[in-house]
Amino acid sequence: MHPSHVPETVFHTRVRNDALGGANPFEWRDLSSGTIFANRRIVLFAVPGAFTPACSETHLPGYEALHGEFLSLGVDEVICLAVNDAFVMFQWARLLGAGKVSMLPDGNGDFTRGMGMLVARTDQGMGSRSWRYSMVVEDRKIRKIFAEAGMRDNPPGVPVNVSGAPTILDYLKST
Template identity: 55%
Template structure:
């Protein structure tokens, strides 16, 4: 039996040039179907915006090899984190991310339904995503790379199997 991604609504912000304001963005709901239906999508799920491993290695790795992923038939690459749309936007801007799309899971709905929501109270983070990556085709999870040792308040931040090179080898 195949596993499908959960049905949720993502609260996103999109640029709208018709808005005459210094911050020309508007709210736009994106459904799971909007993201995944009829597409080959890679998700890189991270514990948090501006955090060390996520910012120095994990997300930049996917950005650097975005074109290689596209060459293997991937339509889109999304970075998902239990952060709000504003934090995700500023994080991508800070890192110079231009190809990978940011996908805010501010309420943790998608992450919870994926079974990847963990407590990170030991770091003052509250509930966050465990680190993982996955390849999804038309809503069906084709491959899933979950970091080892998943647990609440994990004292470590494993980064062994959800990197872009592992993903590229699986495609």
Template identity: 50%
Template structure:
């Protein structure tokens, strides 16, 4: 992927709260498409190897959540976190992390991630197929700026983090805003 590329068209199988159901598990299935998430909006998308993993839970997800207002001030409508995890896992992780602003997108089958060219094997960690860590600024379904971590490969011995950090994207957005104002 690179700037200027259109996001792949896929359907995500999500679980959404429906209080009319009552009970302990008031959630129902809802299919959402790439267009549902990205059409007509400028968003930050960041993807990571797995919910509940250390870097994702300690730095990346909280960093985007804590800086949400500044992202909005810089012209971002939404921030999405994606992982090759199912909707149950993504929803529980967001709940346990106290996430209120970031929306999680489950790519349970890895289809979106595969079509982005970011699906990697993490068998060395017992994970199977997962997403390589990356972030992007996406404008109406087209990648405006692309931030993949270096070293994309199967069974990487490390988990690079920095290029896809909230700080990196904020710096990009600040610079873009300055250029637009000039």
């Protein structure tokens, strides 16, 4: 059973600050769930890990490609979440040329745990990770969640069957 509202947690992010200058003009910024989700319509999709095959080949690119359509349907922001740190999320987006979708690091898995979506991927040497899912959130309330079937620890892989961008887009068009 998933919560009816997004869990309250703090995300440790890195943001660009050109005033810092130099080769690494980024600084830490903590963002709360309230800051991200309050009074906003958000599409969030969670992936098992940055740089992993299905996440890199299908999941993130699908949301990046349809980003404009989400915004045209009243979505304020499209967010990709992974139990990875801010540095990994930044480099993954950079490698894929993903600049429309916001990358949200859940490095300690606090949000993912609160969602009931934290699974072990220890057989693959990946520690704890998010199960693959997507959701529509309006002012912190989870309106609809699409979680991939068979949630369990140490799956051989988690395909993108129901959590991809077309599914969320169809849902938004029907509401």
